[in-house]
Amino acid sequence: MKEVILLKYGEIILKGANRSRFEALLLREVKRRAARVGQFSVRYAQSTMVVEPLTDGEDMEEMYRQSKYVFGIVGITRAAVAEKDMEDIRRVARAYLPARLAGARCFRVEAKRSDKQFPLTSPELAAEIGGLILEEMPALRVDLTHPDVTVRVEIRDHAAYVHAGQEKGAGGMPLGSGGRGLLLLSGGIDSPVAGYRMARRGMTLDALYFESIPYTSELARQKVVTLARCMAEYCGRIRLHVISLTEIQEALRDRCEEDYFTLLLRRCMIRLACRMAEECGAAALVTGESLGQVASQTLAAICVTEEAADRPVLRPLIGTDKEEIVQTAREIGTFETSILPYEDCCTVFTPRHPKTQPVPEKVRAQEALLDLTALEDAAWETRFAVNADPPEL
């Protein structure tokens, strides 16, 4: 009996002229992952991608796991293939379903028939397969409203499929469909999650990390490389750029009012990030800010920071609680790395009483005490790129 993996991408993303572009992006992503696992053919038909192993020895478990990472896929299931003939569908259902229903107490059957030439209607087909399951597994019962497992029979143009226990896919939009953004990636919990959220909406990412050696360490940088690697599992290849803020931070410490350090630094970060975004073709910045989380994330502070940007600053976590952010960080596997206790440049020379209600004129007056252009030009020259590709990419 032949088994395949079915990936459903739903109708939402397929409207209008974008359909073929989205499908091509999805196909490319699934093929890229399939090539890592083994030999599979990948094709699509009727809002479903069919991933078919080309030999008996392919690792279906791993292919299934990989498929769960694909943005734009809303449902995923392993399925047995049958001929479009009732006799064969019965044979396959009998052989395939008992293992898939093991442990369940109740089930329902849904049938879908996109080939209207098929002699049975969908309700007839569902009743037929339901009866067959009850014969094979008499301890089970039918529950149409709260089944433990939903069995599906699909009659499609090219074949029939029998499956049970479809799971949710990663959702979102196909990677590459949402433009390019530059993620400000610190070693913290929030920014990797912010990047994940945007990638899930189709955005490809470059990342920028600011360091302040010797106040921050090589280990702190290594942690960010690990985070970018971790994210690449979902978000595709991420180019990681690094800029040193040491001189800027020392100048701020020497010449500006302490209460303004953090805000002044954040404005420098934003201006340098905009330069970097321009260089790597990113139309927007992405940060992990969440309203009210720290002094620099009050609305007034965000407004003052935003003023320094020449392009949109996307803050996908702005309305998200820390607890929810932590939950996602755990799900995407960045949490354990994020909580390693290395210092971040934002915590170097931290003011005792950071301004939470900054006055823009006052901030600009503080900036006038510095030769910002020279300082930022010098910082810009420190930039370099780090390879953050996972080994298997």
Ligand code: ATP
């Ligand atoms: P995170 O957990 O992402 O570090 P945070 O709660 O510590 O966020 P801040 O330190 O105020 O908050 O940083 C807010 C955002 O600014 C971060 O989410 C990140 O996008 C960006 N940022 C902060 N520090 C750095 C850094 N060293 N390099 C690059 N971006 C940074």
Ligand code: MG
């Ligand atoms: Mg931080």
